[in-house]
Amino acid sequence: xxxxxxxxxxxxxxxxxxxxxxxxxxPSPPAVLQVMIAEASSGALFLHxxxxxxxxxxxxxxxxxxxxxxxYLMGRVKLADRLGDPWLILLxxxxxxxxIVLAYIWAGLTExxxxxxxxxxxxPTAIVTLREGTRALDRSLxxxxxxxxxxxxxxxxxxxxxxxxxxxxxxxxxxLSLVWKIxxxxxxxxxxxxxxxxxxxAFQLFDTPRLLAYSLTFAAxxxxxxxxxxxxxxxxxxxxxxxxx
Amino acid sequence: xxxxxxxxxxxxxxxxxxxxxxxxxxKFAVCPGEVGVLIGPxxxxxxxxxxxxxxxxxxxxxxxxxPPQARIGxxxxxxxxxxxxxxxxxxxxxxxxxxxxxxxxxxRILELEAHRxxxxxxxxxxxxxxxxxARAFAVEPDLLVLDEPLAxxxxxxxxxxxxxIATLVASRPVMTLLVTHSLDDAIRLGDRLFFLSPRPAxxxxxxxxxxxxxxxxxxxxxxIKASLVQRTQNGQDGEHGGERASRDIx
Numbered sequence: 001x002x003x004x005x006x007x008x009x010x011x012x013x014x015x016x017x018x019x020x021x022x023x024x025x026x027p028s029p030p031a032v033l034q035v036m037i038a039e040a041s042s043g044a045l046f047l048h049x050x051x052x053x054x055x056x057x058x059x060x061x062x063x064x065x066x067x068x069x070x071x072y073l074m075g076r077v078k079l080a081d082r083l084g085d086p087w088l089i090l091l092x093x094x095x096x097x098x099x100i101v102l103a104y105i106w107a108g109l110t111e112x113x114x115x116x117x118x119x120x121x122x123x124p125t126a127i128v129t130l131r132e133g134t135r136a137l138d139r140s141l142x143x144x145x146x147x148x149x150x151x152x153x154x155x156x157x158x159x160x161x162x163x164x165x166x167x168x169x170x171x172x173x174x175x176l177s178l179v180w181k182i183x184x185x186x187x188x189x190x191x192x193x194x195x196x197x198x199x200x201x202a203f204q205l206f207d208t209p210r211l212l213a214y215s216l217t218f219a220a221x222x223x224x225x226x227x228x229x230x231x232x233x234x235x236x237x238x239x240x241x242x243x244x245x
Numbered sequence: 246x247x248x249x250x251x252x253x254x255x256x257x258x259x260x261x262x263x264x265x266x267x268x269x270x271x272k273f274a275v276c277p278g279e280v281g282v283l284i285g286p287x288x289x290x291x292x293x294x295x296x297x298x299x300x301x302x303x304x305x306x307x308x309x310x311x312p313p314q315a316r317i318g319x320x321x322x323x324x325x326x327x328x329x330x331x332x333x334x335x336x337x338x339x340x341x342x343x344x345x346x347x348x349x350x351x352x353r354i355l356e357l358e359a360h361r362x363x364x365x366x367x368x369x370x371x372x373x374x375x376x377x378x379a380r381a382f383a384v385e386p387d388l389l390v391l392d393e394p395l396a397x398x399x400x401x402x403x404x405x406x407x408x409x410i411a412t413l414v415a416s417r418p419v420m421t422l423l424v425t426h427s428l429d430d431a432i433r434l435g436d437r438l439f440f441l442s443p444r445p446a447x448x449x450x451x452x453x454x455x456x457x458x459x460x461x462x463x464x465x466x467x468x469i470k471a472s473l474v475q476r477t478q479n480g481q482d483g484e485h486g487g488e489r490a491s492r493d494i495x
Contacts (some may be wrong), residue, residue, distance in 0.1 A: 010357060140321070140323070140325055141325060143296075143299075143301050143325075144319070144321065144325045144339075146300070147299050147300075147301065147317050147319045148318075148319070148339040148340075148380075148384065149316070149317065150338065150339070154338065154341075157477075158327060158330060158334075158338050159327060159388065162327070162329040162330075164301065180367075240328055240329040240330070240364040240366060241366065
């Protein structure tokens with residue numbers, strides 16, 4: 001209920017601002033909705049949304065799985081941490097744009113180049129978060145698992161993974177927003193479809209309604225993913241915690 | 246095969262850079278079906294010794310020999326349950342081979358039936374300790390290590406759990422090592438008592454109890470206790486006397 005009110009407030013502010021500055025710079029909500037409906041009925045909206053979503057999903061899965069594994073290793077093994085740390089700092093501070101442009105130069109304007117570049121941008125933050133999570137693991141529970149001779153996989157699944165899941169959830173959450181922002185840049189620079197490509201077109205034509213129609217639709221999709229996937233995962237992972245009444 | 250502990254020393258480097266001797270040379274053995282009890286002042290190095298015996302700490306001088314395939318059941322000082330797994334899952338994860346009947350029996354004895362599906366965060370410390378005991382028993386261990394398992398339980402329950410430990414020890418040839426502060430628990434459960442000195446720990450007295458556990462009535466226990474108290478006091482006097490003597494010589 002409160003969320004709905006908050007959303008209505010956002011729409012109201014937008015509408016008032018649109019009336020004040022004029023439709024050319026900031027179109028009103030109905031104008032944007034009209035473009036959305038037109039793009040949706042022609043099918044273009046779904047094509048571009050689908051392309052972007054597929055890239056987000058691929059890059060996200062790639063970065064999260066690789067980043068989690070490396071982060072866990074660096075948290076557990078001191079040597080890996082020492083060796084990996086300079087690389088990590090380099091990656092963390094490398095601007096997304098540089099990675100994307102280099103990837104396109106080296107591997108051509110290909111899908112693989114785009115997805116790799118996006119994944120490389122998300123990778124270091126996933127590593128950092130999971131490394132912290134691994135460092136915070138409770139040693140006394142590890143000892144318990146060792147004493148009771150739990151097989152490695154069972155200990156990992158029941159002792160380690162539940163401790164890491166809040167970190168994984170946090171990393172997934174920030175990752176999702178980061179990845180979809182970077183995907184648009186990659187699309188703008190070197191892909192013939194996707195939301196980023198459409199926004200590039202809208203920029204060249206100074207077509208603000210189109211720009212807003214695409215970006216807001218995609219934001220809505222991310223919101224749905226967050227509510228339907230990330231939040232239930234978090235709730236499940238923390239259901240054992242005694243809740244404040 | 247029995248548990249043989251032969252530690253010749255254990256030092257530990259503190260954050261400040263100094264080294265501390267935690268364990269002096271220590272040697273003892275516990276046979277299957279026997280309960281060895283370690284009694285000593287707080288901070289004397291008992292927990293360090295247990296970690297070495299359990300194989301969690303290999304940085305020591307000496308040798309531990311135990312049957313290579315021995316299943317270990319351990320009750321840590323703090324319960325060490327997985328907060329994100331239910332009581333039943335906690336037991337089953339440590340003891341995957343436990344039968345439903347055996348599990349129900351354990352939960353009935355430890356009065357945990359109502360808490361099977363609760364999470365450890367919802368339990369009191371006393372209840373959590375009982376879950377830790379259930380977990381250690383469910384493994385059907387060859388080596389059972391109990392680090393002050395009856396602390397912070399009320400007398401009635403502590404008595405029942407003590408009987409339960411005694412039954413388990415009697416039913417299978419399990420080597421048991423019990424760490425306790427309570428002379429009562431030690432005498433009721435133990436077959437061989439090891440009295441430890443303050444840090445660095447060494448064995449001051451080794452006292453076997455000849456009377457079988459189930460034949461120990463209140464009268465016998467009081468008698469053993471009286472003789473023990475006398476003996477340990479004499480021992481301490483002797484020790485102090487010895488120190489004084491050595492000081493006199495120097």
